[in-house]
Amino acid sequence: MHTVELQQVRKSYDKFVAVKDLSLKIDQGSIFGLLGPNGAGKTSTIRMMIGITVPDSGQVRMFGEPFRRDHLKRIGYLPETSGLYKRMKVSEQLVLFGQLRGLSAADAAARAKKWCERMEIAAWMDKKTEELSKGMQQKMQFIATLLHEPEFLIMDEPFSGLDPVNATLLKNVLLEFNKEGRTILFSTHRMDQVEKLCSAICLINRGEAVLQGTLKEIKGRYGRSNVQIEYEGTDEFLRENGLIQSFNNYGNYVEVRLAPGADSQKLLHMVAQRSRVNKFELVEPSLEDIFIDVVGKADA
């Protein structure tokens, strides 16, 4: 079953088309990555998914049915920019959000307490929201999103503003939720953050899906066409070389994308002639490489 199914959805604001006939399916129990550069249409897509805006055309199906407002009680949405009432007390605010999703006040309060302890902000529960740091507010927003234990969690840039320790805290909670069979959608432009988490992705650019499928399948499609080379000496080999399509020089090492049909052994041979090679490894392209590749092609 699919938790979400978008069929040819389209949204335009005036003359600007934010989402162009996008179709995607998110499997139940999966971790799905909605990826794309800033302004690609990720947030517009999510807003249509949960009924904040209505698509101009196309259909949104949720939990196997056409979208209805009462589906929202089974969804948790963490927006990109934190949206909290500044002057409200942390505990009161969490209870309000719980109640808005159909929990009783007492139940919401008990859950809020439990989660604040887990997310290490229990000491701040009686403070006003505006007294919390940005990271703490992000954690609070996170709690508000999952207080009602939704079947489907939408995380729009969930790790922004969090240090590595807190990001891990958040990630572990999400993985736990996923283990219980809940579906998670990550929307981000930070590919490296979700690469290790997602099982399937949809890459969108300028409102259109440019690449989608399971991560395995996509990476398989690109093959082990990347080479990481650690070397000493000249980097002349990077220039005027028909074997190399593109490269990324990180200083200590360089990651090279081979031209289609190029033989990696020829490259090794060429590099070894002019420089001293410490490491030469064939690797799968990172999501970021694929992203740059696909988007670069689309823009060209």
Add this chain to the structure above:
Amino acid sequence: MHNIFLFARREYLETVRKKSFIVMTILLPAMMFGFTVLPSMVASKKSNETQRIVIATFDQQFGNDVRDKFMKPSEEKIVPARRREASTRTFEVQVDTNVTPEEEAALTNKVSSHEIDGYLWAPAFLLAERKISYRSRTSSDFDTLGSLSGAIREALLRQSFRKHGVSSEEVTDALKPIDIDTKKVENGKITDSGGLALFFTALLLMILLYVTILMYSMSVMRSVLEEKNSRIFEVLLSTATSKELMAGKILGAAAVGLTQIAIWTLVTSPLAAQSIMMYGESVHLRLTVMNMIFFGVFFVLGFLLYSALGAALGSAVNSEQEAQQFQFVIMMPLIVSAIFLTPVIQQPHSALATVLSLIPFCTPLIMFTRILVETPPAWQIGLSLALLVGTIYAMLAICSRIYRIGILMYGKRPTLPEILKWMKYA
């Protein structure tokens, strides 16, 4: 409905806990106290002083008449008891029949040396020309001057009647003041509410309506604006509709307004009673139960309407500065109602009053005033209420649309055509 309640409660609690609410709640009664009770207290303090006045006239009888009238003007019912008490000082009045220029100089010296406070200079030739002068250190004691001039006029009348051989009793009888008591005929019965009382009642309630509506419609506007800028709407709209959100906000604000009015009423009613007493028994706040119910209905509806208007403005603008420019949209209908209050009170059945009272934005103030003065036909009240409720609902629908689309397109101020287009969106 549940969501509306949650939003309304949140809005209510947040506003009531604000410092500005507490300050306003205390400040307004304090101001009322300052403007009404303090002056009367100060005025009554003054009455401890004794003023010495000399009436210098050749005619002993005339002098006595002036003195008697001046000392006890109490037969006149027109001057309300309370007011007289507050403003009357103790007087010592002497009649001096010596009107030589030497005496004039002597009296002037006495005034300078504080021996007396003033003297009335009325020698025969001046009296014949009706050009009497009163000399004192302060020439602006209008209270004393007014009483003196009344007393002199009556004394002159008595003098002239006496010349024609009319007895003193007959003169007193002829000079008895007339008291016109205004009564209102309602449903074939004569009721006890005088015109002045109605005017004051209408004015008082109107100020209450005006102040609270203005204050809280602005506060709703600000609250919507804040929500927009904090981007909380994205979370809220993923759980509730913009209509629920707006309805909750407006109802919450109405509850705050009612709380405020209730507190003010409780705190100020003793003070208000005191200040109304200053104007004497002729002014009563004749509020029947029916009128109180009407006040409640029109207050709540007026409040809802203007709060919805505030919410619509708040959702259409992007900053407080922009919002300021549009405040007149809220204030204009209120000001228009205030301007037309007097003509409406004077002629509650005129075409002007009828039309104004049916315009929803004026209905709360004007229709309520009409009901107070002269109950309009039931169909007019019914129609005005229906229009009012309909407009509130329409405003709510419009502002929730502007809100929903306006917040998704932040950055620039929408043009009017854009706003109109938004309203058509689903």
